[in-house]
Structures are given as structure tokens and as C-alpha cells.
Amino acid sequence: MSLVTLKTKVEQLIDLAEWEKVWYEASANLKNVEGLFRAYKGVTIPRTNFINTTTINNLCGDNNGDGCTIEYIDYYLNTSKASQAGYVFRMCRNLKWMVGFNTANLVNAMGMFFSCSRLETIQEPFDFSKVTNTNNTFSNCTALKDIKFVSETIKVSINFSYCKMLTLESVQSIFDGLATVTTAQTLTLNANTKILQSQVDVANAKGWTIAGGTIVSEEEYYG
Amino acid sequence: MANVLTAKEGYVYTNGETFSTVIRLGINDSADNWHEITEAEAERLQSEETPTESEATEADYINALEELGVSFDE
Numbered sequence: 386m387s388l389v390t391l392k393t394k395v396e397q398l399i400d401l402a403e404w405e406k407v408w409y410e411a412s413a414n415l416k417n418v419e420g421l422f423r424a425y426k427g428v429t430i431p432r433t434n435f436i437n438t439t440t441i442n443n444l445c446g447d448n449n450g451d452g453c454t455i456e457y458i459d460y461y462l463n464t465s466k467a468s469q470a471g472y473v474f475r476m477c478r479n480l481k482w483m484v485g486f487n488t489a490n491l492v493n494a495m496g497m498f499f500s501c502s503r504l505e506t507i508q509e510p511f512d513f514s515k516v517t518n519t520n521n522t523f524s525n526c527t528a529l530k531d532i533k534f535v536s537e538t539i540k541v542s543i544n545f546s547y548c549k550m551l552t553l554e555s556v557q558s559i560f561d562g563l564a565t566v567t568t569a570q571t572l573t574l575n576a577n578t579k580i581l582q583s584q585v586d587v588a589n590a591k592g593w594t595i596a597g598g599t600i601v602s603e604e605e606y607y608g
Numbered sequence: 609m610a611n612v613l614t615a616k617e618g619y620v621y622t623n624g625e626t627f628s629t630v631i632r633l634g635i636n637d638s639a640d641n642w643h644e645i646t647e648a649e650a651e652r653l654q655s656e657e658t659p660t661e662s663e664a665t666e667a668d669y670i671n672a673l674e675e676l677g678v679s680f681d682e
Contacts, residue, residue: 391673411673542625569637571626585632589611592636596621596628 389424409434419443423452430455435464442493446475450500454479461509462486468515472496478503485509488516496521498529505550506531513562514538523548531555534562544573546597551578553606560584566592574598579606619644627654
């Protein structure tokens with residue numbers, strides 16, 4: 386039974402307000418929500434309590450991009466126990482902005498926003514301090530402008546080569562997000578992303594190789 | 609500068625995971641870890657995407673609602 390069918394059945398039993406309350410209470414029992422909203426056709430996902438959820442792999446993600454149609458998520462997902470978020474929003478092609486979600490215990494960030502080609506803004510910062518897998522996390526996020534990281538929490542190579550629209554604040558937050566590492570790790574930026582030599586120097590000294598980006602003068606950087 | 613690698617025309621540098629025409633090496637990295645490949649080869653390698661596929665687990669959320677007394681006719 387798909388979630389769409391499930392929701393239809395519940396709506397037949399109770400009115401919508403009650404459904405949302407029942408859903409929020411029920412969802413607190415969920416540990417694994419893989420594919421929960423994969424076929425969801427609303428503009429935003431129902432308010433869900435992820436308090437005990439340990440896996441949000443493919444929560445809205447779909448291999449074909451014909452599934453979840455959400456355009457925004459206007460509340461912070463309380464996913465503090467989730468260690469797995471692989472392809473959580475894969476090919477959510479209508480997704481434009483979200484508040485964000487708790488990544489304090491996240492280990493697997495593989496493909497989280499893979500092909501979210503309209504995604505512009507993630508409001509709250511990500512804590513990547515436990516993340517070990519960032520393969521394709523931001524692949525094809527060609528519209529991404531606003532993203533923030535908790536300072537010095539990024540510890541493994543991370544790729545923003547598709548993200549050609551990042552604001553200066555976002556780029557700075559990414560650099561600030563780099564932790565000091567003891568093995569070679571690489572921050573990859575879009576070739577046209579403006580960066581400062583000072584940003585590169587600090588990152589290099591922390592053990593980070595910088596791939597891509599274009600070093601410009603401070604005059605050009607700040608306009 | 610010794611810690612900056614710039615690929616020649618039509619080529620990119622790769623370490624097997626990352627592809628870029630300009631590499632600014634960190635203190636833990638070395639030019640030996642990077643080699644040049646053609647842009648065409650880089651495109652081919654980057655297009656090989658093998659995302660994982662997972663089956664939805666419906667039992668969890670159906671069970672959760674049933675615990676609240678919601679019943680369904682199958």
C-alpha cells in the first residue's frame with residue numbers, strides 16, 4: 386500500500402485536521418522511513434515526527450524523478466537520531482527550499498540532494514561532524530544558492546562542482562565548515578566560483594586540497 | 609607555485625574521485641596523487657552513476673497507525 390493510498394484511507398475515517406494530528410503522533414513510532422514520501426503528490430510533506438527515526442534513506446527520493454512533487458519543507462525535520470540519509474531527496478525536481486534537518490548523528494549523506502535541480506535554499510546549517518559518505522550529495526544542484534555548515538564539521542571530501550549559483554556567504558560557510566584533517570581531503574567547487582587566495586591558504590593549511598574555483602582579487606570578490 | 613596543478617588544454621586532473629582543471633594541493637596531498645585525463649574521459653567517468661535503490665517499507669507506518677486504533681480494509 387503506498388502512502389498516497391494510506392492517506393486516502395485515513396482521510397475517509399477522520400477529517401484532515403485529525404489526520405494530521407494522528408499522523409504526527411503515529412510517526413513518532415517510526416524508525417525506518419525509507420520511501421515514505423516517495424510517491425507523495427503534495428507541495429510539502431505532512432508534518433512528521435522523526436524523533437525516533439534512524440534511517441531516512443530515500444525518504445522522498447525516487448530513481449525516476451516522477452514521484453515526490455514537493456516544492457518546499459517549511460519546518461525543521463527533527464532527525465537527530467538519523468544516521469542514514471542516502472538519497473533522501475533524490476530527484477525531487479520541484480523542491481525549491483527547505484528549513485533543513487538535524488544531521489548531528491548523520492553518517493551517510495550519499496546523494497542527499499542528487500538532481501534537486503531547482504533547490505535554491507537550505508536555511509539551517511548542517512552539522513557534518515559524523516558524516517563519512519558525501520558521494521553525490523549535491524550532484525546536479527545547479528540552482529543552489531544558500532547553504533550553511535556548522536563550523537569545522539566537514540571532515541571528508543565534498544563536491545560542489547555543480548553548484549554554480551552559490552552566494553559568497555555560502556562559499557564562506559563551506560570554507561568555514563572545513564575541519565582540520567590529517568589525510569588528504571578535497572573540496573571541489575564549480576570552476577567559476579569566486580574564491581580568495583586567503584580562503585585557499587587557510588583550507589590548504591587545514592589539509593584540504595581545493596579543486597576548481599577561480600581566485601579573484603578582494604576588489605572583484607566583494608564587488 | 610609548486611602546490612598548484614593546472615591541466616593542459618583539453619585535459620583535467622583527477623585523483624580517481626574528483627575532476628578539475630585546477631588543483632590547489634593541501635598540506636597532506638601530493639601531485640603524485642593526481643593525473644591528467646582527457647575531458648572526454650572525465651565526462652564518461654562522471655556519467656557513470658550508480659545510485660542505490662531501496663524498497664519502501666510500508667509495514668512500519670501501517671503498524672504505527674494501527675497501534676493508534678486506525679484499521680484498514682484490505
